[in-house]
Amino acid sequence: MMIPIVKPTLMNWDAVIRDFRQAWESGQVTTGQFTRRLEAEVERQLEIPHVIMMQSCTAGLMLVLRALEVEGEAIMPAFTWTATAHAAVWNNLIPVFADISPGAYTLDPEKAVQAITPRTSVLMPVNVFGCPPDYEAFAEIAREHGVHLVYDSAQGLGSRYLDRNGVWRYAGSFGEAEIFSMSPTKVISAMEGGLVTTSNAELAQTLRQMRDYGKTPDAEDIAWLGLSARVPEVDAIVAYYNFAHREHLISRRQELMQIYREGLKGLKGVRFQETPEGYQSSGNYFTIFIDGQEAKHSRDEVYQYLKEHQIQAKKYFFPALHLQKVYQTMGQFYRGKLPVTEAAAASGLALPLFSHMTQAMVFEVIKISRAILE
Numbered sequence: 089m090m091i092p093i094v095k096p097t098l099m100n101w102d103a104v105i106r107d108f109r110q111a112w113e114s115g116q117v118t119t120g121q122f123t124r125r126l127e128a129e130v131e132r133q134l135e136i137p138h139v140i141m142m143q144s145c146t147a148g149l150m151l152v153l154r155a156l157e158v159e160g161e162a163i164m165p166a167f168t169w170t171a172t173a174h175a176a177v178w179n180n181l182i183p184v185f186a187d188i189s190p191g192a193y194t195l196d197p198e199k200a201v202q203a204i205t206p207r208t209s210v211l212m213p214v215n216v217f218g219c220p221p222d223y224e225a226f227a228e229i230a231r232e233h234g235v236h237l238v239y240d241s242a243q244g245l246g247s248r249y250l251d252r253n254g255v256w257r258y259a260g261s262f263g264e265a266e267i268f269s270m271s272p273t274k275v276i277s278a279m280e281g282g283l284v285t286t287s288n289a290e291l292a293q294t295l296r297q298m299r300d301y302g303k304t305p306d307a308e309d310i311a312w313l314g315l316s317a318r319v320p321e322v323d324a325i326v327a328y329y330n331f332a333h334r335e336h337l338i339s340r341r342q343e344l345m346q347i348y349r350e351g352l353k354g355l356k357g358v359r360f361q362e363t364p365e366g367y368q369s370s371g372n373y374f375t376i377f378i379d380g381q382e383a384k385h386s387r388d389e390v391y392q393y394l395k396e397h398q399i400q401a402k403k404y405f406f407p408a409l410h411l412q413k414v415y416q417t418m419g420q421f422y423r424g425k426l427p428v429t430e431a432a433a434a435s436g437l438a439l440p441l442f443s444h445m446t447q448a449m450v451f452e453v454i455k456i457s458r459a460i461l462e
């Protein structure tokens with residue numbers, strides 16, 4: 089039987105059905121009391137003033153950029169999922185790609201500073217596989233250069249960061265907004281959904297209007313260029329019970345990642361993502377980096393070999409954004425200028441990981457990976 093790259097771990101079927109029946113019978117099946125219950129629970133648990141649920145992280149990114157009325161250039165990594173740039177381009181922004189730091193694979197603050205021009209209006213650092221970007225460095229850069237700071241934290245719900253005062257803080261309380269995904273590939277899933285977190289009350293209110301076309305609070309008029317990004321109540325119900333189990337969902341992944349690291353230790357040309365000290369990853373993906381020069385086989389050969397042995401891996405993130413067909417005109421300019429990004433995209437291979445994955449499955453992936461790489 090195939091070991092999948094990812095499988096959503098969904099909790100509390102009976103409670104989900106009970107709540108959904110209530111929504112069903114009441115006729116309030118979208119963006120109602122259960123959506124608000126989820127938002128309020130995330131606000132309380134993560135100590136974040138405002139949480140707004142959306143139909144996806146992509147919709148959240150698009151609406152936050154629109155609500156902040158940014159224009160000109162948006163600095164972001166090219167080692168991310170394509171949605172980061174899509175959201176910018178849908179807002180008529182020009183994505184400006186800056187390179188990432190080796191090891192953590194998140195946006196390199198120094199490279200981001202070098203990319204700033206008078207046209208820069210927003211920095212968009214990205215949480216990579218669960219590892220947050222350098223929150224304090226980016227806060228300082230945004231302050232110094234007077235630009236907006238919006239985090240694509242799609243993979244980071246439940247990630248944590250030890251701040252300068254020695255306090256562990258959850259991802260969600262940084263920048264002007266962070267946007268999370270709760271799609272099926274995420275640690276805490278809503279089936280489909282996204283969360284925007286912010287401490288700006290006005291922005292939060294605007295986003296609540298914008299997810300419903302941009303209606304005025306009395307619904308008599310349209311004040312904003314919004315989207316149809318309301319939330320099916322069933323998604324918010326599923327999200328609520330999965331979110332309640334977040335510590336378990338994350339710690340299971342951390343245990344499995346530790347088994348992977350031990351089991352794959354010492355393979356020539358194989359590196360792991362390094363979560364910097366003072367950060368805790370949500371464990372969204374366990375990605376190894378296979379250096380084609382040093383390792384016994386290339387990343388693509390390992391990918392194929394795993395597939396032949398019923399193991400689904402993922403070349404990730406690949407292609408880097410500037411080399412994707414949709415952004416190919418940019419490729420002509422950026423190719424060769426983002427060396428860390430290009431090396432990461434050519435070598436990254438995400439291995440199967442999900443919270444209810446058994447240790448036996450992890451040992452099987454390790455065995456097959458060692459068979460080709462040893």
Ligand SMILES: Cc1ncc(COP(=O)(O)O)c(C=O)c1O
Pocket residue numbers: 144145146147168169171172214215240242243268269270271273281282
């Ligand atoms: C880094 C990143 N940004 C944005 C998204 C988009 O999330 P959604 O599918 O909820 O729109 C993803 C989804 O995988 C992602 O990994």
